[in-house]
Amino acid sequence: MNDHDVLNGSMNDDQSAAPTAVAPREGDAFGAALLAHHRDGEQAGRHVLERDDGRIEAMSAAGYFADPDAWLPAERRVLDLARGRVLDIGAGAGRFALELIERGHEVTALDVSNGALEVCRERGVSDVYHGTVFDLAAAGPERYDTFLLMGGNLGLLESAEHGPRFLQALEAMAVPGAVVLGIGMDPFDTDDPDHLAYHEFNRSRGRAAGAVLLRVRYRRLATPWFEHLLQPTADLAAMAEAGGWRLGDVADEPPWYLATLRQE
Numbered sequence: 727m728n729d730h731d732v733l734n735g736s737m738n739d740d741q742s743a744a745p746t747a748v749a750p751r752e753g754d755a756f757g758a759a760l761l762a763h764h765r766d767g768e769q770a771g772r773h774v775l776e777r778d779d780g781r782i783e784a785m786s787a788a789g790y791f792a793d794p795d796a797w798l799p800a801e802r803r804v805l806d807l808a809r810g811r812v813l814d815i816g817a818g819a820g821r822f823a824l825e826l827i828e829r830g831h832e833v834t835a836l837d838v839s840n841g842a843l844e845v846c847r848e849r850g851v852s853d854v855y856h857g858t859v860f861d862l863a864a865a866g867p868e869r870y871d872t873f874l875l876m877g878g879n880l881g882l883l884e885s886a887e888h889g890p891r892f893l894q895a896l897e898a899m900a901v902p903g904a905v906v907l908g909i910g911m912d913p914f915d916t917d918d919p920d921h922l923a924y925h926e927f928n929r930s931r932g933r934a935a936g937a938v939l940l941r942v943r944y945r946r947l948a949t950p951w952f953e954h955l956l957q958p959t960a961d962l963a964a965m966a967e968a969g970g971w972r973l974g975d976v977a978d979e980p981p982w983y984l985a986t987l988r989q990e
């Protein structure tokens with residue numbers, strides 16, 4: 727083998743055949759990154775966010791473990807706005823759950839990632855639920871005063887079809903007067919050419935401009951591809967109405983916003 731072979735990746739005897747790339751194994755890549763950060767430090771938890779146009783972004787997990795003084799001001803406001811019993815949806819490493827428990831709230835941390843919930847438990851969140859809001863709503867008579875969708879988790883609304891169903895599942899678990907507190911992002915508040923091209927790519931295939939198809943990569947693991955919706959607050963207002971909620975206060979922190987949804 728000479729330098730030329732190495733550059734072409736042909737390290738086997740058959741000089742004409744390219745080596746076969748091994749696909750990542752599907753699994754809980756995000757949870758594995760959180761666990762690695764928790765146990766072995768920031769370097770160990772570095773992971774990659776991959777979008778379906780081929781764009782990748784190197785990520786640290788540190789933000790998911792950060793104390794409130796490092797949060798966005800809009801995120802800190804949530805600590806005062808939360809009331810009563812709280813469902814932290816997509817709780818991650820539990821940064822909101824832990825702060826709210828310290829302030830005397832009963833909090834359930836819900837996540838589809840077993841690794842994330844293991845980190846939550848190890849950090850002191852005892853009430854965890856593995857599954858989606860649909861699973862929890864179907865499972866029983868749990869009722870909550872506050873639903874959290876933090877860290878951009880308004881993106882879990884996914885699409886104009888899925889969002890109202892998601893919000894109806896929360897409605898089924900809501901006590902009268904309950905609120906949804908969610909952080910979202912306006913996809914149009916950008917001049918990044920990659921993002922602008924992605925909006926066009928989406929439009930060309932009949933998808934909403936702010937729809938994002940993503941997966942998380944960690945070492946040799948990849949999550950399944952998942953939908954994440956970025957939408958301006960005007961679109962969120964329409965979706966909230968279709969799901970039985972009403973958009974209340976919005977705290978802008980461009981490109982992010984904190985939205986409060988109230989029961990109709």
Ligand SMILES: C[S@@+](CC[C@H](N)C(=O)[O-])C[C@H]1O[C@@H](n2cnc3c(N)ncnc32)[C@H](O)[C@@H]1O
Pocket residue numbers: 756789790815816817818819820821822836837838839842857858859875876877878879882
């Ligand atoms: C960006 S992280 C945000 C974590 C946390 N809320 C925070 O602000 O630090 C998104 C979290 O949502 C979880 N997640 C993704 N899809 C979900 C779904 N359909 N239902 C519940 N959790 C989900 C992920 O496993 C991950 O822990």
